[in-house]
Amino acid sequence: MIGNKTLTIIKPMAVKKGFIGPILTKINEAGFRISAMKYLQLTVEEAKAFYDEHRLKPFYDDLVAFMSSGPIVVAIIEKENAVEEYRHLIGPTDPAKAPEGSIRRLYGTNLQQNGVHGSDSDISAERECNFFFSALERY
Ligand code: ATP
Numbered sequence: 001m002i003g004n005k006t007l008t009i010i011k012p013m014a015v016k017k018g019f020i021g022p023i024l025t026k027i028n029e030a031g032f033r034i035s036a037m038k039y040l041q042l043t044v045e046e047a048k049a050f051y052d053e054h055r056l057k058p059f060y061d062d063l064v065a066f067m068s069s070g071p072i073v074v075a076i077i078e079k080e081n082a083v084e085e086y087r088h089l090i091g092p093t094d095p096a097k098a099p100e101g102s103i104r105r106l107y108g109t110n111l112q113q114n115g116v117h118g119s120d121s122d123i124s125a126e127r128e129c130n131f132f133f134s135a136l137e138r139y
């Protein structure tokens, strides 16, 4: 249902640092329902496709290399007004600028390795959920 779901990715550095559990706990405590989840490593080509909107940005090649560098956790999480609620919970892109207690402040390392991804609109959420999950993988 558009408006009630968003896609999150626990990025490679946060997985490496052992933050899967703490991040999922924050998501649970904020009242999101997990309706789909998987643990996987993106190929370079898959990371390029996922971040295609950024292909002309100076940070694109490094971002693709980073996002394909190790396993990630991908999940569809649901709550009323999910996109906005989740972006509030994670904080702004740069962990150094994120408020105390936000996921990126707690579990991000730097601007690129900022802990998690969150969809930026309902249209992006729809596209991103379909990128990772078939109808049969959603509950
Ligand atoms: P995300 O899409 O991952 O939720 P966002 O919407 O806050 O993050 P975007 O502008 O979509 O930020 O950038 C996508 C990702 O690219 C960021 O999360 C970060 O990992 C990386 N990134 C963005 N800006 C920079 C930058 N100036 N230098 C390095 N990496 C960056």
Ligand code: MG
Residues within 6 Å of the ligand: 118, 119, 120
């Ligand atoms: Mg974004």
